[in-house]
Amino acid sequence: MIDEVDRQIIDLLAENARLSLKELAARVNLSSPSASERLKRLEERGVIRAFTVEVNPQSFGYALQAIVRIRPLPAQMARVQQMIEEIPQFTECDKVTGDDCLVARLHVRSIEEMDEIIDRIGDKAETNTAIVKAQTLKRRLPPL
CATH class of the missing domain: 3.30.70.920 (Lrp/AsnC effector binding domain/regulation of amino acid metabolism (RAM) domain)
Incomplete structure (x- = not known):
């Protein structure tokens, strides 16, 4: 299941996939290792499929x-x-x-x-x- 912190992580990365792990962790009030673990789980579960660049x-x-x-x-x-x-x-x-x-x-x-x-x-x-x-x-x- 996806909780509110996961939603915040996804929203922040959808807005800026280049956000550093340190900045991401600070914005969701987690330590960097905790944010990294959540991000890893979101990827493993297929919730986050890719980090990409948008080209014109x-x-x-x-x-x-x-x-x-x-x-x-x-x-x-x-x-x-x-x-x-x-x-x-x-x-x-x-x-x-x-x-x-x-x-x-x-x-x-x-x-x-x-x-x-x-x-x-x-x-x-x-x-x-x-x-x-x-x-x-x-x-x-x-x-x-």
Whole structure:
């Protein structure tokens, strides 16, 4: 079970994963060894899966972001999923219910690059693409 101190640790690290162990411990009123042990247990239990860095794709020339809804043709699901995994411009993909089977996030440098990537899977799936104008809500944790 996750208690209030664990929640505080998770909230603090979600805000700044580079927080030092000493600072983290001070903010949750624990000793550094106690905070380290709690952090280790959260990782071992799979509550905390990774410490990561968020990079701005535009810094690398990826001026456009698109949401691509994908409906593989019959018997093509596994191949389409494999193709998405192999195309590095696809940065996320979720298997969903409803009319589409997959919803993916694509980062590209141009419309031409987007067309070329979408065309690669076009003979194995129907796609619907929307250009992202602005991300009004960044990925965040649900209420803990």
